[in-house]
Amino acid sequence: MNKAARKRIAAIVTEYRFNSHAEVIVGRLLAAFDYIPQVEVAALYTDQVPDNDMSREAAARYGIPIYKTIREAIRAEQSGGPVDGVVIIGEHGNYPTNSKGQIEYPRRRFMEETLAALDELSLVVPIFSDKHLAYRYTDAVWMYEQLKRRNIPFFGGSSIPHTDHEPPFDRRRLQTLQEIVVISSGGLECYGFHAMEVLQSLVEQRDGAESGLRSIQLIEGAGGAAWEAMDRGEWSEELMLQALHSFPGLPEAHPRELEPEPALFLLEYLDGTKGAIIQFKRLVEQWGFAFRNKEQQIFAARCLSGEERPFHHFERLTRMIEAFLITGIQPFRMERTLLTTGMICAAMDSLHEGRRLETPELHISYR
Structure with missing residues (x-):
């Protein structure tokens, strides 16, 4: 695809280092792993920069601005203006673990700041978010409702169901x-x-x-x-x-x-x-x-997930992400991601409380 015709996306990640989800997804969008991308990464935001960070070298190599805030990454003023889609990867990094054994990844904050930036620009663009929506189910419901209210196409979840x-x-x-x-x-x-x-x-x-x-x-x-x-x-x-x-x-x-x-x-x-x-x-x-x-x-x-690099199941997921960003067509109902988020949150609650839990909040209907 002609580079000028490609959809331009912002990548919002916790950290970008070797074998992180950011590397194996965004890296492919930057042509790593012998992958030929169909979209252009126009902006990058990294929440943390560990000692083994790969984002700075990758951004310098491909001329991609790294922005200090998510708002600035969505606006992408150094690289042609507002983006056509967003990839959020809130996985890996040095974040606290709560008493229930959940890592408190800032996925709600990433979504909140992304939506605020899009609202400022009166934009509706497709958003992909890696893995479950949030470690608190109430946050996940908020995210779901905000996306639905804005009619924003959304694709979330993990790579394994698509193998x-x-x-x-x-x-x-x-x-x-x-x-x-x-x-x-x-x-x-x-x-x-x-x-x-x-x-x-x-x-x-x-x-x-x-x-x-x-x-x-x-x-x-x-x-x-x-x-x-x-x-x-x-x-x-x-x-x-x-x-x-x-x-x-x-x-x-x-x-x-x-x-x-x-x-x-x-x-x-x-x-x-x-x-x-x-x-x-x-x-x-x-x-x-x-x-x-x-x-x-x-x-x-x-x-059939790949157990070692180059983790071929992430190639399948990246192809799906690109197709979604280009067409805006969700590969499945977002209610699945809301339900599976609620399932893992309720499971961790069950372990913490040491008992079986009734789940009226998960009476989620969809076809």
Whole structure:
């Protein structure tokens, strides 16, 4: 595409360093990783500049102004005037962790300052925001309502729901989904959100409109509580084993012998659909799932995310971001991102309070 015809965007990030989400997304928009971008990064704002910062060198190489404020980055006065779209990446950086175990990334502040700058200019442009909306659900609702009120096209969430599945399956089988188990790993909040997105991207395809979540519980692994819940029939051992069969090279032993203390998320939807996320510490490094439909058929697959550089799943996400910024067409309903944000926030509340929580605030309907 002719550079003069490209949409011009502002990148608003927490930090831009090696292997950060800013590097693997914005870096691609700057032609790193052998990527050919379709938009132009016209302005950059970095909230923090660590010792291993890459933004200054990249900006100097491509002649991109780094602005001191988000308002100035949206106005982009040094590079041709107001931008045509915004990419917000509030992931990574040195931010506090609260008593619930949530990293207090400044995603609401980034959105607030972005919207204020657009309002000053009477502009409506597409906005992408990486991962969940906020660590406080009330902030997420505020962000959702502000975007809707302004009719701003919005695309949010993570890279993992958009990966290919191995083995592939007929997605029409999801229409009668009744129960699902998602395999996950890593940190409870940051990687648990990826698992929530995998789960919701599948569950929302069942027949009828999504009506939302009735309850959620997050159980820590101490003492093997997740396995005890399995023994009580609260989630499906069969679905877990089927899901793990899609991961090559795993040991023959039962996972409870290999991982005695995984974490467990238990979710119940308003229509009775049941979900579980089993989150291991060492056994796997990707996401996978197995679901049972009302015909009692079981389908299982692994999400083909790249475990090492160049992290090919971020190439798929970056292509989607560019298509969205160019067309303004949302790849899915933003209610999914609101719901998955609420799910991970409620899960962390459940862990903090040590009990199952009813979730009337997550009775979110969409098709």
